[in-house]
Amino acid sequence: MNDSPAIPAPTAPGALPLIGHAHRLARDPLPFITSLRAHGSVVRIGIGPTAAYVVTDPALTRQVLVTDAAHFTKGGKIIDALRIFFGDGLATVADGDTHLRNRRLMQPMFNKAHIATRGTAMIDQVRAMVSAWEEAGPRDVYADMNDITLAAFLVALFGTDLPGHLQGEFTTLLPAIMKGTIRQTVLPTWVTRLPLPANRTHAARVARLRALIDEAIEHRSGPDTGPVHTAADGSAKSAGCPHATRTRERNGLFTTLLTAEPPLSRRQLQDEVITLLTGAIETTGTTLAWTLYEVTRSPEIERRLRDELASVCSDRPLHYDDMEHLPYARQVLQEAVRKYGPAWMVTRTATRDIHLGTHRIPEGADVVWSPYLHQHDPEHFPDPDRFDPDRWTPERAPTARGSFLAFGDGRRKCIGENFAWTELQMILSTVLQLWPRMELASRTPRAQAVVTVKPDAMTMTFHRKAP
Numbered sequence: 024m025n026d027s028p029a030i031p032a033p034t035a036p037g038a039l040p041l042i043g044h045a046h047r048l049a050r051d052p053l054p055f056i057t058s059l060r061a062h063g064s065v066v067r068i069g070i071g072p073t074a075a076y077v078v079t080d081p082a083l084t085r086q087v088l089v090t091d092a093a094h095f096t097k098g099g100k101i102i103d104a105l106r107i108f109f110g111d112g113l114a115t116v117a118d119g120d121t122h123l124r125n126r127r128l129m130q131p132m133f134n135k136a137h138i139a140t141r142g143t144a145m146i147d148q149v150r151a152m153v154s155a156w157e158e159a160g161p162r163d164v165y166a167d168m169n170d171i172t173l174a175a176f177l178v179a180l181f182g183t184d185l186p187g188h189l190q191g192e193f194t195t196l197l198p199a200i201m202k203g204t205i206r207q208t209v210l211p212t213w214v215t216r217l218p219l220p221a222n223r224t225h226a227a228r229v230a231r232l233r234a235l236i237d238e239a240i241e242h243r244s245g246p247d248t249g250p251v252h253t254a255a256d257g258s259a260k261s262a263g264c265p266h267a268t269r270t271r272e273r274n275g276l277f278t279t280l281l282t283a284e285p286p287l288s289r290r291q292l293q294d295e296v297i298t299l300l301t302g303a304i305e306t307t308g309t310t311l312a313w314t315l316y317e318v319t320r321s322p323e324i325e326r327r328l329r330d331e332l333a334s335v336c337s338d339r340p341l342h343y344d345d346m347e348h349l350p351y352a353r354q355v356l357q358e359a360v361r362k363y364g365p366a367w368m369v370t371r372t373a374t375r376d377i378h379l380g381t382h383r384i385p386e387g388a389d390v391v392w393s394p395y396l397h398q399h400d401p402e403h404f405p406d407p408d409r410f411d412p413d414r415w416t417p418e419r420a421p422t423a424r425g426s427f428l429a430f431g432d433g434r435r436k437c438i439g440e441n442f443a444w445t446e447l448q449m450i451l452s453t454v455l456q457l458w459p460r461m462e463l464a465s466r467t468p469r470a471q472a473v474v475t476v477k478p479d480a481m482t483m484t485f486h487r488k489a490p
């Protein structure tokens with residue numbers, strides 16, 4: 024602990040009695056949160072009657088996430104509310120032995136070699152969905168990207184033979200549940216416990232989701248008598264599985280959790296699936312929607328993406344192994360992750376009085392860090408509102424440690440980062456391969472910070488003939 028005299032953190036202007044800055048967070052969260060940098064490296068805001076400290080200097084965020092992580096535990100009002108729904112899933116469970124144990128258990132599920140075993144099945148799923156789009160009719164791209172991300176994730180997690188109704192029901196339930204969960208995080212706890220219709224509907228949806236997950240778990244736990252799968256292009260090499268020509272698709276990444284020793288309880292398996300589904304879908308879906316939007320805005324970016332893809336795949340479908348040979352696509356996706364969040368507000372709780380830079384944070388206080396804020400820091404990302412994939416070339420990429428915090432850092436860093444890059448690459452490349460022309464049909468979308476930074480409206484048309 025720093026013993027130098029502490030300076031109280033400045034309070035952001037515009038606080039109102041009782042609600043503090045809640046009106047700003049509700050009305051214009053992104054301009055508000057990025058504006059805080061002008062007031063100091065740690066800025067005090069009011070979320071209702073509760074004070075929270077927003078860290079605007081990435082070096083101090085690193086202190087919160089890495090060097091002093093023991094004194095900033097996962098917590099805060101939002102996490103407390105989310106725990107009601109996520110239970111003790113990896114993202115919400117308190118720091119400590121359970122988190123450590125489950126993190127160690129789940130880490131191998133998401134390493135590159137393990138993801139590669141799911142590569143072909145995921146590509147087949149994505150290809151089937153994207154090729155089924157109808158030509159020319161405006162499509163809600165944000166919904167499409169979330170649906171495809173979810174389907175690919177289910178194939179990776181549970182294998183290819185899940186009962187058909189599960190994916191459909193997951194697709195309908197998840198957005199509604201996320202909406203209900205956000206409502207619960209902003210309302211006082213006692214209101215969320217009243218027998219109001221909205222509370223009852225939310226509880227019923229969560230119960231249904233848990234029942235569906237149970238069904239998936241039962242299915243996965245059954246004997247392995249499922250069909251043997253062959254990749255669409257007949258290639259097993261692209262599955263990252265050099266010794267087989269065909270792979271049994273009933274195995275998914277989830278097998279790791281099912282076979283854990285000591286075994287996880289049914290409730291815990293459910294919690295982990297809920298956590299993974301909610302962590303994996305909207306983050307990647309949103310990023311993809313914004314990527315496609317930026318591609319439609321820039322013929323030059325689109326041309327470079329298509330040229331790179333053609334030089335690697337020529338006319339054949341994408342293989343899993345192709346993705347590491349698409350560096351420009353990776354730059355475009357990284358720039359989309361930077362410019363559009365998608366995480367914009369993450370919280371911790373100070374477990375004791377502690378200094379952050381020259382400011383004292385009192386024990387028990389909520390500490391907020393924002394990947395979005397850091398990714399719009401002009402010191403590390405000049406002209407931050409510009410979409411510029413070339414800022415990620417090896418020569419230009421920011422070198423300062425902690426300047427790119429989209430996936431967090433330290434012991435609570437995103438466990439799905441490798442998986443996310445894989446999925447982003449495969450979906451973007453498949454859309455480009457199957458649809459030689461795409462255009463924005465709606466007006467310019469506005470960024471809305473809810474769970475992620477999502478577009479308020481975004482429709483596009485897709486054409487099979489190049490312009």
Ligand code: HEM
Pocket residue numbers: 097113114115126133298299302303304306307310360364365366369370394428429430431432434435436437438439440442443
């Ligand atoms: C563009 C995509 C994604 C972004 C930007 C993202 C971002 C993040 C961030 C910032 C955190 C850290 C939160 C904190 O510090 O409290 C996190 C944690 C987490 N993410 Fe992701 N994520 C993405 C995709 C995924 C995917 C695909 C999965 C699942 C396969 C996933 C699963 C998780 C889990 C389980 C945690 C909690 C880890 C822990 O507390 O130990 N995320 N993510």
